[in-house]
Amino acid sequence: MASEVTLLDFWPSMLGIRVRVALAEKGIKYEHREEDLRNKSPLLLQMNPIHKKIPVLIHNGRPISESLNIVHYIDDVWNHDRAPLLLPSDPDQRSQARFWAHFVDQNVFSSGRRVWATKGEEQEAAKKEFMETLRLFEVELGDKPYFGGESFGYVDVSLVAFYSWFYAYETFGNFSIEEECPRLIAWAKRCMEKESVYKSLPDEKKIFEFVIQLRKKFGIE
């Protein structure tokens, strides 16, 4: 029996994008269910009763939540020859990959959000924090084609999901990421040449329009 895979998702979500990219990398067919976050489905509430958040991957009826945890799970389950490994097999390299992916969660999400959701001094502080974080990734990437080294991996999946949002960050923050992190932007463009990535990431202009709506909703001018 083929395994049944369903993804509960919301199109602009970086966390959902990560799972889409991982599933595409592995060539896994799945049912995609778009959630209305203002009116969550009974299935979402049942499958993620603790956080009630997307993304949730449902595999043969069993739910997995938390995006990095889902990507790790996908890599553990679909680890046959035809599917590229996202996490390295060496324990030391695995731990480094987990460290950097977790670092994206701790630092990029929150400061990026504050770049478009605040103004004045608060926004300036957010821009500074956001760029300091990206500069650490610029250094960590170095001359490697991917964070995973020669091949696209766990940290790449974790961070590239934010690339659709860069245009909105830059426009509302009035700064250029490429000016300070040219290697990071070259890396993002390299990732975008992969079908698993460009088919999973929403268009940056569509994200920009979505952020305009959010700003209106939150009363930010």
Add this chain to the structure above:
Amino acid sequence: MASEVTLLDFWPSMLGIRVRVALAEKGIKYEHREEDLRNKSPLLLQMNPIHKKIPVLIHNGRPISESLNIVHYIDDVWNHDRAPLLLPSDPDQRSQARFWAHFVDQNVFSSGRRVWATKGEEQEAAKKEFMETLRLFEVELGDKPYFGGESFGYVDVSLVAFYSWFYAYETFGNFSIEEECPRLIAWAKRCMEKESVYKSLPDEKKIFEFVIQLRKKFGIE
């Protein structure tokens, strides 16, 4: 050549305790280096340049940081027959273990800290949040002896490290964890029967004295 293992640690730290417990479970001999967090050693700054925080495990000269990441690493490297596995080998159970261990990090640390570091309404909110979190663990534990099922595992290591702090939380918060979460307290006592746990956890009264000093330092009365 035997592997060289050093732990950069600070005795009251739950995050350091986790690593001590994991190393003890695996029977790994290591050098323990106590850090003065007001005057961090050059070794710590060199080994964890991003966060500059303990714990750091140095294995054959290579540093690993972030406590859950270190425990995961220890389980990946020392996975021979004589060492109990901390993470289950089944991918679904592995992902559930990672979920709950991460949930400890997201919820127990911060609300627990606010129980002793704040007062008035802020403290009441912290107590509520702290107990809501512990009740979720009470339910998740159910009738199992350990979060890992029949055997002590990753989630147990992650949460039991806080047990030394329970007395301080209860005393400064003026509440009883056992009243609302009797199974959780029975679980903690069961864990404390294990040598790997009782030899790694500081005495609760010593933690209490340490918290008194912190409160004085922060001007909390």
